Amino acid sequence: MKFLRNITIGNKLTVLISIAVIALFVVGFSGYRNMNTMAQKSNDMYKSHLLPILWWGKIATNTRAIDQYTLELMLTTDPSLNKDLNDKISQNIQEDSDLYNSYKKIKLTREETNLLNEYEANIDKLRTSRQNVLDLALQNKNTEAYSMYVNIVKPQRQEVEKTIDKLVSINQTVAQNLNKQNQSDLTNASIFLMIIILASITLCITVGILITRMIVNPVKDIQNLMKQAEEGDFTVQGNYQSKDEIGFLTNSFNHMINGVREMIHNITFTSQQVAASAEELAASAEESSAANDEMSRTIQELSAGSEEQAKGTEETSRILNEIAVSVNQVAQSTKSVTTTALQASDKSSEGTKVIETSINQMNNINVNVTQLSDVIKNLGSRSKEISNITKVISDIASQTNLLALNAAIEAARAGENGKGFAVVADEVRKLAEQSSQSSQQISELIFAIQEETTVAVKSMEETAKEVSDGISLVGTAGESFKLIQNAIQDVSNQVEEVSVAMEQMSAGAEQVIEAINKVSQIAEESAAGSQTVSASAEELAASSEEVTSSSTNLANIAEELQSTISKFKI
Template sequence: MSLGKYIIRTLIVVIPGVFLITLGVCIGNKLSFRASLLTIVLTMLCGICIGILSAYLNHKKFIAPIKGIVNHIHSLQEGNLHTRTDIAKSGMLKGIAISLNEMSDAWQIIINKVDESAQQVAALSEELSAEANQVAESSNQVTNTIHKVASETERQLQSMEESFEIVSLLSSGSNQIAENAQSVSTSSSNSLHIASEGNEKIQKAVMQMNSIQQTVNKSAAIITELGERSKEIGQIVKVITEIADQTNLLALNAAIEAARAGDHGKGFAVVADEVRKLAEQSALSSEQITRLIQATQLETSNAVQSMGQATREVSEGIAAVHFAGAAFESIQESIAQVTKQLQEVSSASDQMSSGVSQIVISMQEMTEVSENNVAGTQTVSAVAEQQLISIEEITKSTALLATMSEELRQLTMRFNNK
């Protein structure tokens, strides 16, 4: 409200009041008309002057500062936090103006902090979303690789179970060979003692297999170890095949010597023929095992390639089998020669039986390792899938957080605080 309007409104109230009061005083004092008129005029002039002065002072101290405060409040309502009320012009409303300015300062600081926090939250949300997407992609790759490895391991386990069945049959056959050879050796020991008193003792063929040492990095996967076990079994089967061939040759020599012995060697000829048949069966079973081992090695190689792990240098000990036999100085009797040949057959059968037993133990261990590996890959796959679900939830949460931070920024932009 302007100063003129405020003075007029004040005089509208003051003039009638002064007139009525003065009129009452004049009537009460019983003044004459002229004295009363003069008193009323002078009193009203004084009242007008006092009213104008009072209106001016009130307008300066109260009415004028209210306009600045109202404008300040309207600016705050419109979002302008830079407006300040002039304290020097606030008059009696100085306390209100100071509080209003302090409130504007506080709101400006709060809005700035909220805007900075919203920007930081938005930036962090984008970074977190990018990291979550990258981790989700990696988890998908890991899950796919684990599924592929589990499939390869299951096929490998099936191949080893088939190999185990054939090895069990071979073990049974080799045990039978050993029993027959031992029986023949026992039956002919008495005749050999009588016939070969003057002969030197036969030096039995010594077969020594160097242990195969594997130097594999500690972090190599269990699949690589299975591959090395397959190679080791292949070497053992190779040795068994060589032993079976040697047994077949020894049986043939025994049959020749039995034929040379005439009637005394007929019994040994029958035994030698049975030994030869069992040796052929052993060689055939060894070939089947070799094929299955080759298939197992192929599956192992595929599994290693699927896992993407580079195998380190593997040193394979090459089994050197040294057969040392002492030459006979003389052959006194054909029966003695046949007996010595049968002793060699018995020794070879025992070695073959021992090798087959070792294969059975190794394949049992490989089967257990494969089963544990399958269970482990299934567990890891489940954990990876659960992790992928969690990452998807995190991605959704970060997207929601980014949306909320953007909405918060839009709200802060309503305030002209920058």
């Protein structure tokens, strides 16, 4: 039982088929053996007993035929007929000899051997006596031949027939016994075959039922378990333990159920996580949508600010271009001032020479004083012009300082992109301050020159009026001219510095303009970029709405999945 349980279905069927084949072989072999035995016995009965009966019957018949031919031979005198009868007698005798020799070849019992010896003795006597009768008959001594036949041949023939009858009786008895034995063997063989057949059928049916139960019952159990699993009950477990295919199928089913149970656990856990993640994703999508809206508004404001900044930088660039033009004009004016200062210096040198000459030539003092008065008057007018120029320079420096301050404010608004512009604006502011200081110094010097010129004019007038005091006044005038020459030299130096500062301011203004142009370009690019970002923000907002919708659908699907999984028992 345990052996059958632990072998495969193929081997189970092989066992069943083997039992049937063995039973069939046993039945066939038994039938063959019994049939062969009966055939051998029947053949033995036929060859050893039935044929001898026929043989002895033929011998008996031939013996009687010989007697008949002998009697005919005694009655006829026809030579040809005698010859024919004699030939027939010889043929019968030869046939009897052949049949007798055939009988001698079979297996004989002792009784048959004794009777056969008796037969040989009697047949020899009979053949001798019969030959004597035939000889007499051939000599037409029929009376003597007949007398010998009746008295000698016939009794001998009867003895031979008795022996033959005994042999036939013995063979008949043996044949009957063999027939009875064959019938008994047939009955026994039939009973044995029936027993073997019934035992084989019983064994095959028993083993077949057992194997069928071993196959069908576990299959039904697996079928029921699969039906329960089909209905959603994954707590089932197969209990069939065997090493056959059904046992392997049960183990595979249990592994499958365990795998499905674990998979459902994982799906349940994953669906819960998916639902939670979907809710978080929906919340994040809503927050992202709100943030995108805020970012879109901010970007729109930034775009508007960038456009305003671009406009402001364009206006600043225009103003700086005007400043650059003004600075160039100031530079040209400072060059003129420098030329005038040089001329004043030359004049003061000439005045000094005149004073020296006046000391030597007092007679020409009136002429020289008059000339000097004119020169001083011209110097006064030049000083006024220089004063006006320095006022313009001061105003330009103040305006440049104010523009530099505005440029610094715009650079601060531009952030990282305005750092270079801030540096340039600071340099412009410094140059403006230096220009303002230089203009202030020039104004002070010019004011001093004007005062001194006024004093000189008054002195010249007094000199003209009071020639007598000319020597002393000329000395004073000489000192004054020295001071004037020094002042003019200082003015010339200051004007040169102002010229250099104006050139630097002009270069700085060009740098500021270039920086402003860059800022304007960056502002335009920023405005375009902010518009692009605004469009992207709108697309992102639409994507956020789609994500929100998808996350909601995902949460619904996760809930449906959890509802579906809850139908399974694990």
